[in-house]
Amino acid sequence: TVSTKMLDRNNLRTYLMIQNTGSNPVYVKFGSAQTSTEGIMIPAGGNYEPYMAPSNSVYLVTATSTSSVTLMEGN
Numbered sequence: 001t002v003s004t005k006m007l008d009r010n011n012l013r014t015y016l017m018i019q020n021t022g023s024n025p026v027y028v029k030f031g032s033a034q035t036s037t038e039g040i041m042i043p044a045g046g047n048y049e050p051y052m053a054p055s056n057s058v059y060l061v062t063a064t065s066t067s068s069v070t071l072m073e074g075n
Helices: none
Strands: 004-007 015-020 026-030 040-042 058-062 069-074
Touching: 004 069, 015 026, 015 040, 015 058
Parallel strands: none
Antiparallel strands: 004 058, 015 069, 026 040, 026 058
């Protein structure tokens, strides 16, 4: 339930995929840590794959308990 930086800023990032393999929703935010459940919600079993990969740092937080997440980044 604490915002965690998952990836540092990467100006060469051309691909990003975040998959929520856990059983709780997770929230992703770019550039700065969340203060609560702000950002883009990825439901349990869902994924987020933006059309254009942001170069900002990537932060994730769960609303309750813990969750498993897989991140894929390409340069």
